[in-house]
Amino acid sequence: MKPGRAVAGFLAVPFLLMVAGLLVIAALAGGLPSTSPVGSRLNAAFNGAQVPAEYREWVIRAGQTCPEVTPQLLAAQLEQESGWNPTVVSPVGAMGIAQFMPGTWPNWSEDNDGGGVSPYHPGDAIMAAARYDCALAKIVRGYIESGRASGDVQDLMLAAYNAGPNAVLNYRGIPPYAETQNYVRVIRTLMNKYQDVTPDIAAGTPFGSAVVEFAMRQRGLPYSWGGGDTSGPSMGFGNGAGVTGFDCSSLVQYAVYHASGGKLLLPRVSQAQVTVGQEVPRDFAAMMPGDVIGFDPYRNGDYSHIGIYIGNGQMVHAPKTGDVVKVSDLSESYYANATWSVRRYG
Template sequence: MVLLEKAVPEQYRKWVIAAGQQCPEVSSPLIAAQIEAESNWDPYAASRNPETHEVIAEGISQFIPATWATWGVDADGDGKANVYTPADAIMTQARYDCYLAKVVKSYNLAGDQTKLMLAAYNAGPYAVQRAGGVPQIPETLDYVSKITALMAKYSRAMQDGGPTSEFGQRVADNAKKWIGTPYSWGGGSVDGPSFGFAQGASTRGFDCSSLVQYAVYHASDGKIMLPRTSQIQATQGKAIDPADIRVGDVIAFALSGAGDYDHIAVYVGQGQFVHAPRTGDNVKVSSLGDSYYSSKPKTIRRFGQ
């Protein structure tokens, strides 16, 4: 997900961009959406206990004092980590978000990892662990829902960068015709769906890289045979800037966050892609705006056009 810079107040733009570069799980649009939800960009915001009037959360990113004492950083280099200094607060927010993303990932919970991280920011990581997902706490549910919705406001969605080529349309059509086909680990080839191995041994279908291999092979009338794995497919063809993406381009994702492109898909236009996601799922259409996929490192490759 690419930051729509004009949506961010100019005085904070530099720090929101920097914050979104701290780890793969935390994007600049997420940081911006979180700030709006927390303080509506007020660097002096202070939330108080309605009964005691004690300050319980402070600054543009609304840190409780105990969390700030542990995580606060001096981002602007003035010699002090100040919760009311936007640079310090925003970079601390990113640091803490990245930490929480790793913690919730270690729980091996199903579900959108971005939502789990946001729930941990609001309710604490142990509440997420105890609940086995996003805690059913009204405040936390509202918090997660509000931020994931706000991310679209701060995102410059990847748009089709030019007219669709005949080849690109053929790649997309060859991928789309298998929508609904089961995912099969190690299954599929240029000949179509097949039984895989390991957990795919009893399922006839495609995995992510065989679907892409099939689509490009048939679009090129058998002239382009891609390697079998997503990691190698992601190094082939022509590298494309996200702003120039076109129908039929191939998108490789580093879902593990380790820099390894372990998932791959075919772009079909309007911010959507066709892919074979995982065991138990089918070939389907997903959106680049989905908070899970938008937060992952990705590379775009073009073949035959």
């Protein structure tokens, strides 16, 4: 970080408040807006293989702090700031992998790795960088919404990280500083290294069809317990440790998020995903492609599996450890004999 950067003094919006926005899901019933096609920045899976292995899980974790700070953006930013060097000190005194200035660091630091708080601890610094980015994203979004600045939220967030939010406000957008303009441009370019972009789905595609398409594109990826998020497949934990892929609920979260153009962030787990959206009868005549089916195999209220209906009595889902994302027939006894909760999000 460079001297003189302003520090925002507030906390990021809690996750539960973002989930509350799902109560207005019906507004998406018309499908993807024809004037706002799904862009490559949203339709891009994180390519964690490009991140040094010792920092990969920190980048994935930090990349879940807020929607604007994806793992691929954060990875590009860290490469630009320090070249992944956790011990570097800049000529002006910026410290560590995220290049925090001494005066800024205390406002965002926490002991995330259990080893004490230090800008030279990669876990602490990477998480702090994401918190700071998210705070700046909230500030610049406010500028845009009030008409005091214009531009892309992520671009203005990066500009504010480099030059401070007051500079963004004063110039009503990215400041005309060569360093700041280059900073934004370089990070946007570096993001290509850390993401795999799939072709866009055509604007105007019905929402349910887009949900199916985004999920079907993941066929063949491994099941990874705890893996996957809105950015794409990632390494899981427990039974998913060492496996990069999706579990059942992250596949649903990913497909719905991208089909909505980034407007809908579902809860992460299946038990919560079946509590939002519109309830649909368990009836193939009433169900539509893109509806989501939660399964309670023991009929005890535990919806432990979830998939996406694709029509013709079939679904696409991430079944279990050792399997892959695939299409299955809903007549299979495990699914047919379970209690269903069918939900429609658009």
